Amino acid sequence: RHLSALPQDVIDAENDKLMAAHLYDYESLRVRLERSDVDIETVVRRLMTLEVGLPSWGMISGGTRFARFPMPGEPNNIFEKIEDCAAVHQIAGMTPRISLHFPWDVTYDYTEVRQYAEAYGIGFDAVNSNTFQDQPGQTLSYKYGSLSHTDRATRQQAIEHNLECIEIGQKLGSNALTVWLSDGTNFAGQAQFAETLERYLDSMTEIYAALPDDWRVFLEHKLYEPAFYSTVIQDWGTSILCAQQLGPKAQCLVDMGHHAPNVNIEMIVARLAQFGKLGGFHFNDSKYGDDDLDAGSINPFQLFLIFNELVHAEERAAKRGAAFDPSYMMDQSHNVTDPMESILNSARAIGGAYAKALIVDRAAMAAYQDANDVMMGHNCLRLAFETDVRPALAEARRRKGGAIDPMAAFRATGYRAEKARARQPRRAERGGIC
Ligand code: PSV
Ligand code: MN
Ligand code: MN
Numbered sequence: 001r002h003l004s005a006l007p008q009d010v011i012d013a014e015n016d017k018l019m020a021a022h023l024y025d026y027e028s029l030r031v032r033l034e035r036s037d038v039d040i041e042t043v044v045r046r047l048m049t050l051e052v053g054l055p056s057w058g059m060i061s062g063g064t065r066f067a068r069f070p071m072p073g074e075p076n077n078i079f080e081k082i083e084d085c086a087a088v089h090q091i092a093g094m095t096p097r098i099s100l101h102f103p104w105d106v107t108y109d110y111t112e113v114r115q116y117a118e119a120y121g122i123g124f125d126a127v128n129s130n131t132f133q134d135q136p137g138q139t140l141s142y143k144y145g146s147l148s149h150t151d152r153a154t155r156q157q158a159i160e161h162n163l164e165c166i167e168i169g170q171k172l173g174s175n176a177l178t179v180w181l182s183d184g185t186n187f188a189g190q191a192q193f194a195e196t197l198e199r200y201l202d203s204m205t206e207i208y209a210a211l212p213d214d215w216r217v218f219l220e221h222k223l224y225e226p227a228f229y230s231t232v233i234q235d236w237g238t239s240i241l242c243a244q245q246l247g248p249k250a251q252c253l254v255d256m257g258h259h260a261p262n263v264n265i266e267m268i269v270a271r272l273a274q275f276g277k278l279g280g281f282h283f284n285d286s287k288y289g290d291d292d293l294d295a296g297s298i299n300p301f302q303l304f305l306i307f308n309e310l311v312h313a314e315e316r317a318a319k320r321g322a323a324f325d326p327s328y329m330m331d332q333s334h335n336v337t338d339p340m341e342s343i344l345n346s347a348r349a350i351g352g353a354y355a356k357a358l359i360v361d362r363a364a365m366a367a368y369q370d371a372n373d374v375m376m377g378h379n380c381l382r383l384a385f386e387t388d389v390r391p392a393l394a395e396a397r398r399r400k401g402g403a404i405d406p407m408a409a410f411r412a413t414g415y416r417a418e419k420a421r422a423r424q425p426r427r428a429e430r431g432g433i434c
Contacts, residue, residue, distance in 0.1 A: 033387075078105050088347070095343070100169075101130060159206050166212070351396070356385055364380055
């Protein structure tokens, strides 16, 4: 038994109020799915295995370059962030890990942090390094780059930071390092593309060599920002080339907002999975760029199509007896909502997209594809996407002790108002871009 961040009796009482309607809706969906030969119990069981990590930096209000508007009751330190993660997990049942970012989450005693998290049943996702900002007291600046910097000593400093992240991660029980690199240029002629990438690869080779046996390193690509003319790891092509050169422990991480508008991200997912290089996923949504909006809030169809590829890849791998275990995380910035409510909504969107992908009639779709019946092949996806799978998702949550209606249950607990009384208020401050 773990400590509960939220009063379980309040969640249970909320569920009791909704139970009759939930059972009715669940039965309707069961009958509806049965007509397509889909067993709702199998769907619920698979939904119960879905796990998505939470970013420590997403537990507080994010912000833009212009401002950050913190809300009362936000967490002030890693312990309070873990407590909020535990509260979200209690309701959603699918967010059992937190992902830390260094030096943002630097603390004096990682054993204490780990024990605190374990008491709440929370584990640690990939650790994230940060060589995109200069920290107070830092010897050498990252203004002109870090792992790919022209200066050997600056590269060394960035390498050592990553090695330290691995060490901390080991203390926490994490098993992956995510490297998002902001290195790039703002001017043509500022740097040579080839030599810059060579320097990056040399640095990454040293970091790779320090990975424990059961660890992976995720290379997170991003098209642009903060560098606007060129970025060193700008797309999945560069990312997979580097991951292939580094070795089997190196894989690519797809952040949904890190692509040009209209890029076919689900196809990138399929390609990376096919070549065993899909390491991880940062879920969010975007209208223009790296907006870090809530998953499913802008383009839920895209989220569904991504899960359609993930499920297909999962099933292809299972047939070959191969491993397929991408690490899922949210990477969102909550600027105008309560971060915990945004995460609860995002979890619902992610779980819902997975559920819809699970009910796609793949045998029928394959037959239509073989027969070049374009419309019916497409309609196999449409039918699944248009199906209201919320009762299956609610049932998966409920069986894990979570809430039938996450938002209603969260609000009924009064958690944020209580924290507003108990926690120190955060200062309003200028935001960062993450
Ligand atoms: C910067 O674009 C970023 O949002 C990346 O997505 C990273 O995953 C995140 O910051 C944390 O470093
Ligand atoms: Mn990201
Ligand atoms: Mn980003």
